[in-house]
Amino acid sequence: MLIRVSVLVLLLFCTHSFASQCNSSQVKLQVLGSGGPELDDGRNSSGxxxxxxxxxxxxxxxxxxxxxxxxxSGAEFADLQGMLLTHLHVDHSADLAAYIKGSYFTSRNTNLELFGPAANNLMPATSEYLQRLMGDKGAFAYLKEYVNKRDEADYKxxxxDVPLVRGQTFQYSLSDEITAKxxxxxxxxxxxxxxxxxxxGCSIVFSxxxxxxFEVLDDIASEADLLVxxxxxxDNASGAAINLHMTPSTIALIAKHAQVKQLLLSHFMKRTLSIQNETLGIIRAKYPGPIKLATDGLVVSL
Structure with missing residues (x-):
C-alpha cells in the first residue's frame, strides 16, 4: 500500500510539474518601446x-x-485580446487614441478589453481617462463610437479599473487561455x-x-519566466526619483527573492542609458539569472 501511495504522489507531482512548464515555443515578448518620457533619448516610450x-x-x-x-512588427490589431496599462503617465498611455484610430483600417469587429488602475487623488480612473480621451465630450470625440458604441457593426x-488595494491581487480573464493579474x-x-x-504555462511580469x-512585486513576480x-x-538616486522608481539594487533583490528565470531591463532614461554596464554589474552581484537590455523592436524568447 505504501509503495502504491508513493507512486501516486510521484505521478501527481510529475503531472503538476509538467502542466506548469512554460511552453516557450508558443510565447514571445516584443518590446515596442524601451525609453521614457524624454524627447531626445532616441527611443519609443513604454510598450x-x-x-x-x-x-x-x-x-x-x-x-x-x-x-x-x-x-x-506585423501584428494584427484584430488579434489582440486585451490592453493593459500600468499607469496613465504620458509615456505609458498617450498612444491609446492612436491605436484605436488606427484600428479603423483593420478588420477588428470584436470588443476590446482595456485594463488599468482606478482613480486616486491625482489621476483619473482608466475608464474615466478613456471617456476624457474619446468619449462624447472627449478630446477626440470623433472616436466616441469606439467608447460608447451605437452601431452594432463596430467594436467597443x-x-x-483595477482597485488600488495594497497587498491584494486582482485577476482578469482575457480569454480561455490568457489570464492577467x-x-x-x-x-x-x-x-x-x-x-x-x-x-x-508561462508567466511574464511587468513592474x-x-x-x-509597498514590497509587493516579490509576490506577483514569484517564479516568473520573465520580469520586465x-x-x-x-543606484545613487535620491529625492523624487527614488520615490517614483526602483534602483538597480532593488530590482536585483526582487528578481533574486522572486526567483524569476530571466530579467529584462527597460524604460531607460539618459541617466541610466549611459551607465548600463555599471547597472549590469550591480544587478549581477545579487541576481544570478540571465539579464537582457531592452531595445525597441527586441523580441525576447522565454
Whole structure:
C-alpha cells in the first residue's frame, strides 16, 4: 500500500510539474518601446506586446511611438485580446487614441478589453481617462463610437479599473487561455499597478514604474519566466526619483527573492542609458539569472 501511495504522489507531482512548464515555443515578448518620457533619448516610450502562437495577443502600455513599432512588427490589431496599462503617465498611455484610430483600417469587429488602475487623488480612473480621451465630450470625440458604441457593426473598448488595494491581487480573464493579474504598486503620488500575464504555462511580469515601498512585486513576480523591470534611475538616486522608481539594487533583490528565470531591463532614461554596464554589474552581484537590455523592436524568447 505504501509503495502504491508513493507512486501516486510521484505521478501527481510529475503531472503538476509538467502542466506548469512554460511552453516557450508558443510565447514571445516584443518590446515596442524601451525609453521614457524624454524627447531626445532616441527611443519609443513604454510598450510591450505578447505573442502567442504567432499572433499578437496582449498589449502592455501604450507610450508614444509604441504604435509605430506595433505596425512594424506585423501584428494584427484584430488579434489582440486585451490592453493593459500600468499607469496613465504620458509615456505609458498617450498612444491609446492612436491605436484605436488606427484600428479603423483593420478588420477588428470584436470588443476590446482595456485594463488599468482606478482613480486616486491625482489621476483619473482608466475608464474615466478613456471617456476624457474619446468619449462624447472627449478630446477626440470623433472616436466616441469606439467608447460608447451605437452601431452594432463596430467594436467597443470596454475599460475595467483595477482597485488600488495594497497587498491584494486582482485577476482578469482575457480569454480561455490568457489570464492577467494586477497589484497596486507605489509610484509616488501616481495610481499604478504591476501586471502578471499567464499563458501556455508561462508567466511574464511587468513592474511598470514603481518604487518598492509597498514590497509587493516579490509576490506577483514569484517564479516568473520573465520580469520586465523599469530602469529609470541609477543606484545613487535620491529625492523624487527614488520615490517614483526602483534602483538597480532593488530590482536585483526582487528578481533574486522572486526567483524569476530571466530579467529584462527597460524604460531607460539618459541617466541610466549611459551607465548600463555599471547597472549590469550591480544587478549581477545579487541576481544570478540571465539579464537582457531592452531595445525597441527586441523580441525576447522565454
Amino acid at each position: 510591450y506586446l505578447i505573442w502567442y502562437q504567432n499572433k499578437a495577443r496582449v498589449l502592455i502600455d501604450a507610450g508614444p511611438g509604441s504604435s509605430i513599432e506595433y505596425g512594424k 473598448v470596454i475599460a475595467t 494586477a497589484t497596486f504598486v507605489h509610484h509616488g503620488p501616481v495610481a499604478a499597478v504591476a501586471w502578471r500575464v499567464e499563458l501556455a 511598470g514604474d514603481m518604487s518598492n515601498q 523591470a523599469s530602469n529609470a534611475v541609477p
